[in-house]
Structures are given as structure tokens and as C-alpha cells.
Amino acid sequence: MLSQVESHLRSDRFPHIWCPGCGNGIVLSALVRAIEELGYDPDKTVVVSGIGCSSRAAGYLDFNTLHTTHGRALAFATGIKLARPELDVFVLMGDGDATAIGGNHFIHAARRNIDLTAIIFNNSIYGMTGGQYSPLTPPGKRATTAPYGNIERSFDIAELAKGAGATYVARATTYHATMLEKLIVAGARNKGFSVIEAITACPVGYGRRNKMGNGLQMLLWQKEQAVTVKQAEKMSPEELQDKIIIGELYRGEAPEYTAMYEEIIARTKGKNQ
Amino acid sequence: MAEALAIPRAIKIQVRQGWCKGCGICVALCPKEVLSLDGSGKVAVVNPDRCVGCGRCEIHCPDFAIGIEVKEQ
């Protein structure tokens, strides 16, 4: 398999910049296998990313790759997709990138149901800047900017995406890497805005400060905490406290933005000239 | 299952030490103790014959340092 995966990598850029045990590479690996499975033409595949550790992922991929500004990846991607709807566009963001500075773009991309596949690397922290709390840092956890414990509540990315209008919402952890790959495939096949939350470990910026161990231990923690959608159905809210529900969480039906715009073009073409 | 195992397979384990950062995830997740970290802290194949080709190491390697190829013969 490595050779197929490697054919989509810019091998001369490796080894990558991520710390030992960081889960970003596991997410990236799942994405590459998913694109391989989807059979997309690399020339027509676009990967857009924001700013942060995870957003460096774009630069390692041999597609049309765009490493943008902090939080703005979805807005850049919206321009690309609307300009050329035939391109397959993936958007890679971190949790702070997507839901703090990029929160507005996130809900509006969902509302438009524009055909983008967003993968959010959720490591619960701002890693690149050294471990500040993000909107996904759970209450009580420590960060350099929450030295006495985080007093802010965290977002539920999946609920946020669903509420804002995304038509495919899923979650997996890096421990469940095969599931993650399958969810990315399904999200990409959805004609609309798809969100896949990937729970990933930041052993250096988050794990160490919160006594969660190294990358391996954090990976095994994901295994312990995760329950599938099916299992979750039989569990009480108390039992689900602190659990990570994984799998396909939501599918909806809504018109897709670029398709709607093409209809306007068809209606107006040749008029108003 | 037994029948499936009886099919002779060639399993190729590719290791790219230069990319490995020695996190040990592959070593821990391998069900057959095929892998180990060597003296330099990088992944090494120590029991290749035990490999069942499950691929857990490959999909969990954050560094793209391991590849498993299974060919049915």
C-alpha cells in the first residue's frame, strides 16, 4: 500500500515537521488512502488548508495545494469551487483554525451546502503556537493560556456543522484510522458540504500538560473513549459523558450551492449583455 | 478464516527509517511483535515471519514510515 500512498506524497518534503507521536500524519495518511479509493484525478484534486500544525498537511500532498491564511481556508476553497465546480476540493483545518478564527466561514460554508469536504484535525489545542486553549479544549483542561484550567465550554463540531446546514457530518479518531478513511470517502461522495472531525493527539502541546502521556498513550485513550453511533444509541447521557461518539453522525438533503448557481447561469446566459 | 489463512501470501514490509520519528505506535499496535525500535530509536523489523499483514502499523504510522504489501500467491 505504501507505494500507492507515496505516489500522492511530495516525498522530497519528508520527514514532515510534526512531532513524534503527533496524530496529524495518521489523518493525512487516511486522507491519501481515501483519495486513492475515490479514484480522483490528481490534476483535478485540490487541497486547501488554513494555518496551524495540521494545515501543513497540504504541502505534503501531490495535488493542487493551497496553504492559506489562518481560519480562511474555507473562504479560499469557496472561491475555487465556485469558479471551477469540476474540481474536487478538500479543506484541512485545525480545531482553532476552523472554529475560532474561522468559525464564521465554517458556519456559512455549511449553510451554503457548497460541495467541499472539510476535515478538521481536532487536537484540542493550538499546537503550532505552543499549547494555548482552543474552542475545542474541554473545560478543566490546562493550556498555556489556561494555567488554572479552562473555564470555557467547548464546541461540539458535529452539532455545530449540523445546525449550520452541513449535509454530511462524521467523526472518527486516529485510532480508528480505517473508519476515518471510509468516512472521508463517504463525505467526499456527498454532493454538498461535508464535515469529518478527526480526533487526533497533540502529545507535546496538550497531552504532556494534561498528564495524558505520549502519542501512543493518547491513541489508546481514544480507543477507550470512543463509542460507535450504534453503541451510543443504547447509552444514557450519563454514560456518554466524556465519550467520543464515532461514525457517521448525520446525513441531510439540501440543494448544493454551485449547482444552484449553474441553474442561474443557464437561466440568464446570453441575457443582460 | 482458517481457509483464508491457508492461502499462501507474500507479505512485504517496507520500512523507511529516515522518516520514522520513533513514537513506538507501530510496535505497540502490532499484534504479533513483528516490530521493535532499534538502538537509534527507529522502527525495525525483528520478526518478519510472524507478520500477518493486518496493516495496523501502516495506517497508524504518523510518519509514513511503514508499508505493508500483501500479495496472494
Next chain:
Amino acid sequence: MSDVVEMARLMQGNEAVVEGALAAGVRFFAGYPITPSTEIAELMAERLPGLGGKFIQMEDEIASMAAVIGASLAGVKALTATSGPGFSLKQENIGYAAMAEIPCVIVNVQRWGPSTGIPTAPAQGDVMQARWGTHGDHPVIVLCPASVREAYMLAIRAVNLSEKYRVPVILLMDEVIGHMRERVILPRAGEVEVIERKKPAVEPKDYYPYRPGDDGVPPMANFGDGYRYHVTGLVHDEKGNPTTDPQVAENLILRLHRKIYDHLDDVITVEGYQLEDAEVVVVAYGAVARSAKRAVKDARAAGIKAGLFRPVTIWPFPEKEVAELARQARAVIVAEMNLGQLKGEVERAVQGRVRVTGVNRLNGELITFDEILSAIKEVTTDAQSG
């Protein structure tokens, strides 16, 4: 240029920008409503789909700028329009466009500021922001129209320059020009020069997205056309890959400047009126240049050798041309609707060889011709008595 009459029309400045941009091949607009530029978005929304183009109203100004860059990278000429506060918000991604060398045009119909200020009142307070609004040294081209027809022509020129030099170009309007209606005679379709970005002449495997041609500008492949490459706002090498190598960083930033500053003759346009023997030169741009022209006419009628120098390209600043003025003029007056933003540049260019005074107004009203005329008379008297 032989402007063969196709049609004389009554047109608003903002409308002229739209028509000019469309004539230049713009087929993508992303924007956010803001006075006094909103008409540009409204008309684009109406006109673009009929031409097979795309319009999108984004969730904010930052997103609009981002979407425009994305569309341009996908090969579609793209433009956004805004005003004061929106221009502030766009700065981050204008810097991205400068760094990643993505052609795009930003129309800023200036209004009174800072902050919300007076949304419907004219000002020229964004002159320095247009040059230095985004952080870091960066190249940018800024054009400033003084009539509705010129708004049309400069919209075309802005698109052309952005494509030619792979640089964000700012069309710096003011509320007067944006909202003014004038009878205009536009060139016939096909008579305007339209420039397309230079495409790579090599196979994808040999393509270095940031390796410049002789003109300092790298040929640009569009996303989706078979050239897979990386684009980043980080310092990058010729492959587009991020690096912190000091030599690469310096070479990059110097090239970004050189590709503009090596072509000043192409980039800079200015207009002179009665300059040949002018002893008093009024420097004015945008709507103020109209008042200035009338003031110069009246001064001439009163026997004063006055002239008007109007920078059409205000950034890069026409230093050489302004320095030339100082050789014969005895006084220079800079009239602008701010506290002297371009005056400082004029002073820098004339290097103390001639006295520079300002006529400034900051109350949300256009500077009138008689204010400028008074200033001309004043400096003339001073010069005679001095």
C-alpha cells in the same frame, strides 16, 4: 486611441467600474455589502451569470478577499469591491495575494474615516493604507480615477496590470467618483487591450511555479490545468515550498518589488494640464483633481502660470515625474481630502527644492475650486514678495 463611439451613456462611477471589469474579462466577484461601493456588487450580481461568470456574497470582507484569490488561482479573473472598514478587513488576504502572486483587483470606494466615520461622505484617507495596509514590505499597484469614464478605463487597466505582474491592484476611488453620474462614451468592445496572465511554456514536471521569467514574473498555471503545485503565504522557494532560508527570503521579497519597480514606465501613468510653463503646480487626484483643474483654469485667466499634475497611478508613487516638476515650479500645492497623505510623498520627491503646501479638507465635503484658487494666489503672492 481612436475612441469610436459605440454608445454615449449616462453612467455612475461604480457602474463604470463593473462594465470596465467585465470588458477586461472579470468573471468572478465576491463581496460584502458596504456603502459607498455596494452598487458594484449589485450590478455584478446581475451581470455576471449572464456572461457565464460567478457572483457570491460572502459572509464577510475577509472571506470575499479569500474567495477572489481562490477563483483567480482556479483561472478566473476576479475582483472585489469595498470601502473603508471593509478595506481594513481585507488587508490580511491582500498581503497573501501579494506574497503568493495571485492576480486580483480590489476596488476601494473611499469614505470618511477612521472607523464607521461618515459612510456616505467622500474622503481620501486610505492613500497610505492602500500602500501599506497589510503587514510587511510588499508590492502593490494603486490607481486613482477622476471621472466616470476613467473609472471604466482604469478598471480595465487594473485587471490588466494584475494579470501581467501577478500582483493585487487597488482601484482607489472616492465616494464622489463612485456615486457621480456622467455622460460617458466608451470604447467599442474589442477596442480595449485585454491582457492575460502568462502561462507556463514547460511540461508540468519541469514547472517551477515561482521561477520568474525575464520580467521578474513567474508564468502562472491555473489549479486544475495539470500543473500540480503548492501555494503558500510562507516564504517559499521556486517550487513553492516553504523555507526560512534567509537568502531565499531576501531574493523573494526583492523580486516581488523588482517585478513592479523595474517596470515603472509601464505601471505609472500621470496626467498634466498646463504644466509646460507652470510656476505653481497643483497636485491632485481623484475627485479633487476636478476642482483643481477648474482652479488652474481660473488662475490662468487671472494671469497666474498655474498647472495641474494628476497622478493616475498613485502607488508606486510617480517620484521621477514629481521631481521633474520641481525643476521649474516655484511652488507646489497638494490638494487632498486628508491631512496630507500624498503631500508627504511629494515633499520626499522634490527634496526641499520647492515649497510644498497642502489644501486639506476633512469634513466630508469635496474641496472646492475656490479653496485651491485661493491657495494658488497665496503662494503666488508669497513667491513674488519672497
